Amino acid sequence: MLTEPRSGRLAAWGNALIAGLISPDEAVHRIVADDARHRVEGLPGEADPVGLSLGLGRLRALGATGLRVALPAPGHPLGLSGPPDFNARAMEAEEAVIASGGQPLGLVPEIFEAGPDGDLHVEVVWHCLPVRDAPPADVPSLGEAERELAEALREATELLSRMDVAGSGPVAQAALEAYRERAARGREVLAPGYPPRAVRVLELAQRVGALIAIAHGPDGAGGGGSEHGAAVSASQIAARAEALRPVERTARRAQVAAYNAYVEQRERD
Known part of the structure; x- marks a missing residue:
């Protein structure tokens, strides 16, 4: 994956939001980009999927101080730290976001597409899962x-x-x-x-x-x-x-x- 990954947009603009450098509306606009909608499912304290703005706010309330990216590929768990269930889902999606600070949580996107080429409707659900609080694999300086x-x-x-x-x-x-x-x-x-x-x-x-x-x-x-x-x-x-x-x-x-x-x-x- 060498184009701009959704996990990259989520981490970059989510970090700017956490730092107070941009508004929630701008963060959501930048992250969603050409997609129709993003939601977050499985957040602690939330029984149902929530919108991206509420999801990022919830992560911050849970103690997240920053967001990292993982871009794994077969045989290369780049950026992952476990557990196996999370790694498997991230490997299938070829990307994930891991919250640092506070409760160890990770987000893996699931993409839903409908419509013909040129008029594609894309929705993204970020599945929130527990992760291991450990150094990520194979990330260089x-x-x-x-x-x-x-x-x-x-x-x-x-x-x-x-x-x-x-x-x-x-x-x-x-x-x-x-x-x-x-x-x-x-x-x-x-x-x-x-x-x-x-x-x-x-x-x-x-x-x-x-x-x-x-x-x-x-x-x-x-x-x-x-x-x-x-x-x-x-x-x-x-x-x-x-x-x-x-x-x-x-x-x-x-x-x-x-x-x-x-x-x-x-x-x-």
């Missing part, structure tokens, strides 16, 4: 993440060149231009309160993610069309995916480091 990303970007560029992917066709060029356009719109990569280095690391991780998506083909999931280069057979597509896996892992670790930087800085201070 911002400094480590930045160094690893610089190397990963070089590796990704070299790999795509060797595979005849980078800049090899109009679809690849269009994908790169679309990424540059999004980056140039002045969007807020992270919420207020995050250190500038976290913004830099997240932007670089997203750039690496854009290169990986191009390498995987038009569908971003291993489609490997001829528009992106010469690798079109199943074995070549598999080899491309295998070669890029360490780069993708590095980019995911960097994303988590960036989203968790607010909590890390708060704990240091």
Whole structure:
């Protein structure tokens, strides 16, 4: 997962809300984004699902001082600390949010979609579950993440060149231009309160993610069309995916480091 994850939006803007830097309405607006609605289910003291604003307020009342992100993948429990039930649900969703301070709780999203492409109605239910109060797995510091990303970007560029992917066709060029356009719109990569280095690391991780998506083909999931280069057979597509896996892992670790930087800085201070 190298696009902006919902868990990243929830943690970033939830942290800004907890710090008193934005209003509840702005936090909800930023977190929900293009989705129709978000709710929180299973909060202690709440028998029924509640709206996102009430859910974040409830977490703060339960003692939450910050929100961390987990972006696990098969064989890589990135950001998780247990127990097994929570880890399994987070692994299935490929993302989760863990509240730090107060009662150890985690949130895992469940996505409900309806309607045709172009008019998709999306609702998200965040399931609140107990988590283990322990250090998260395999999360680097911002400094480590930045160094690893610089190397990963070089590796990704070299790999795509060797595979005849980078800049090899109009679809690849269009994908790169679309990424540059999004980056140039002045969007807020992270919420207020995050250190500038976290913004830099997240932007670089997203750039690496854009290169990986191009390498995987038009569908971003291993489609490997001829528009992106010469690798079109199943074995070549598999080899491309295998070669890029360490780069993708590095980019995911960097994303988590960036989203968790607010909590890390708060704990240091």
